[in-house]
Amino acid sequence: MNITSLSLTELKKLVHNKEIKAEEIVISYLEKIQEKEEKISAYITLLGEKALSEAKKIDTKKEKGVLAGVPIGLKDNLLTKDIRTTCASKILENFVPPYSATVVQKLKNEDAVIIGKTNLDEFAMGSSTENSGFFITRNPWDLKRVPGGSSGGSAAAVAVGEAAAALGSDTGGSIRQPAAFCGLVGLKPTYGRVSRYGLVAFASSLDQIGPLTNTAEDCALITQIISGHDVMDSTSSSLPVPDFEVEVKKGMKTIKAAYLCEEMLEGVDSEVEDIYYSTIRVLEDMGAELYEMKFPMWEYALACYYIVATSEASSNLARYDGVRYGFRHSLSKNINEMYKNTRTEGFGLEVKRRIILGTFALSSGYYDDYYVKAAKTRGLIRKELDEAFQKVDFILTPTTPEPAFLIGAKEDPIAMYLSDKFTVSANLAGIPAITVPVGLNKKNLPVGIQILGDVFQESLLFRLAFLLEKKVKFKKQN
Amino acid sequence: MKPKVDIDYVCGLANLRLSQKEKSLLIPQMEKIVKWVDKLEEIEIDVSRAEIYTPVTFLLPFRKDEVKVSLSTEEALANSPEKDASFMKVPKVIEEK
Numbered sequence: 001m002n003i004t005s006l007s008l009t010e011l012k013k014l015v016h017n018k019e020i021k022a023e024e025i026v027i028s029y030l031e032k033i034q035e036k037e038e039k040i041s042a043y044i045t046l047l048g049e050k051a052l053s054e055a056k057k058i059d060t061k062k063e064k065g066v067l068a069g070v071p072i073g074l075k076d077n078l079l080t081k082d083i084r085t086t087c088a089s090k091i092l093e094n095f096v097p098p099y100s101a102t103v104v105q106k107l108k109n110e111d112a113v114i115i116g117k118t119n120l121d122e123f124a125m126g127s128s129t130e131n132s133g134f135f136i137t138r139n140p141w142d143l144k145r146v147p148g149g150s151s152g153g154s155a156a157a158v159a160v161g162e163a164a165a166a167l168g169s170d171t172g173g174s175i176r177q178p179a180a181f182c183g184l185v186g187l188k189p190t191y192g193r194v195s196r197y198g199l200v201a202f203a204s205s206l207d208q209i210g211p212l213t214n215t216a217e218d219c220a221l222i223t224q225i226i227s228g229h230d231v232m233d234s235t236s237s238s239l240p241v242p243d244f245e246v247e248v249k250k251g252m253k254t255i256k257a258a259y260l261c262e263e264m265l266e267g268v269d270s271e272v273e274d275i276y277y278s279t280i281r282v283l284e285d286m287g288a289e290l291y292e293m294k295f296p297m298w299e300y301a302l303a304c305y306y307i308v309a310t311s312e313a314s315s316n317l318a319r320y321d322g323v324r325y326g327f328r329h330s331l332s333k334n335i336n337e338m339y340k341n342t343r344t345e346g347f348g349l350e351v352k353r354r355i356i357l358g359t360f361a362l363s364s365g366y367y368d369d370y371y372v373k374a375a376k377t378r379g380l381i382r383k384e385l386d387e388a389f390q391k392v393d394f395i396l397t398p399t400t401p402e403p404a405f406l407i408g409a410k411e412d413p414i415a416m417y418l419s420d421k422f423t424v425s426a427n428l429a430g431i432p433a434i435t436v437p438v439g440l441n442k443k444n445l446p447v448g449i450q451i452l453g454d455v456f457q458e459s460l461l462f463r464l465a466f467l468l469e470k471k472v473k474f475k476k477q478n
Numbered sequence: 479m480k481p482k483v484d485i486d487y488v489c490g491l492a493n494l495r496l497s498q499k500e501k502s503l504l505i506p507q508m509e510k511i512v513k514w515v516d517k518l519e520e521i522e523i524d525v526s527r528a529e530i531y532t533p534v535t536f537l538l539p540f541r542k543d544e545v546k547v548s549l550s551t552e553e554a555l556a557n558s559p560e561k562d563a564s565f566m567k568v569p570k571v572i573e574e575k
Contacts, residue, residue, distance in 0.1 A: 096556070192533070300520070303515040303518050325557035334569050339493045340495050353504060356489065357508065372530065430533025
């Protein structure tokens, strides 16, 4: 039995039928890490010994949690009590949090085993994981290519079998884009579905935590566990969480979906476009009611996103001043010098670029023209989506304009920002969106389709993702 | 034409300092990025009337104002780069003339 190629649902069944021990699962994953990690570099911190001792403890328990012994990778911007959390930044290189994120606690309550903290673009700012302050991560499908970002370490770890599932965070596509680049399912839940307590803030009105998994069923299972109201996050919703594990398999009588008109696919790689349209045809064969649609406001979504996200980031990252935690420049003669030197040395170039853009957008004389305009444009983007959801349950787009690109290929920041072309609207509007792998291009690189749904309609997304997965039969790498 | 982003002024607001090398890279990039986001000018929107959008579409519940156990002083200080007894220590705040 090849343990590292089993899905979460299969592992769960084996553990609960006592056919396999948590310890055996963890050992298999650690062996895989031993074999692959040198080439992939998915993890900033590996927790081998700790994971093993936790697995042994779980094996002695009479009543085991739903995820007993399942090794999970956590993006290193999710706080883990007593385990270093760096955000892939030199400014937090030695930061050891005094508490855990709510999502981490929820996974642990179900006896999941945290196997390591995964690499990311510094403070989740990027689309390739090349902006990590420590090292780059490679795409398991082609080591010359990026795994996507910012949750690139999480995506690479799951794709290569170094974790059974992983959590990432998604501010503008940071779960969906790497999931698509690595042939995985990835969900950005509705804003408020999952508590953000203990997620290091990048842009608080856009950030959501979500899973990167091998299958739609696994994605539903993890979402089920991490969702729900949290008193520690006042923006988390108290709406009841449906039983996603049951929902995912419910099937659908009617599928009403919108797909993008050709004009909106301008600049999209031709093979990605072909795979996108062939997936639409698969849905057509399944009897779906399909509507071609145009979303004129999406043309402004990226500009809107980069103003809102960087403005919020410039404010959120003001806390890194070398006083309470993190790196401090030690030779400053007064406190103002210390703030400046600490931030100058601690932050990488992309983080500085975004802080500068955000500070500019919020500065006197520009605030109304940039920040306020962008914040109000968000409402128009949401309105346009609301109108579409009157008619359809889903909007289908390519997840990314192209498959995984070569390491070092995008030095121009705007070229990199364009990677988020199809993903940012979901964050701006606060709606859920899932990516499902639906094909390989001629270079054997995965291509994903993105399914957007109305607020709190994750169940529908899982159901369609599950059906689509069964139809397209995407072949995993390992 | 005078560049729109006064990089030294903005860096001052953000408590950042850029090397000459970083400046020569970032100044043209910022101009390009700002020009790119200027696309928003095309949208006709009554800024004074339209509302700032928030993704929170549900009621924000308040929790009861109860005193609960929180981080101990020791835990809160554990990551501080420099400390003295129960205080975080920082370089001189008041400058000499």
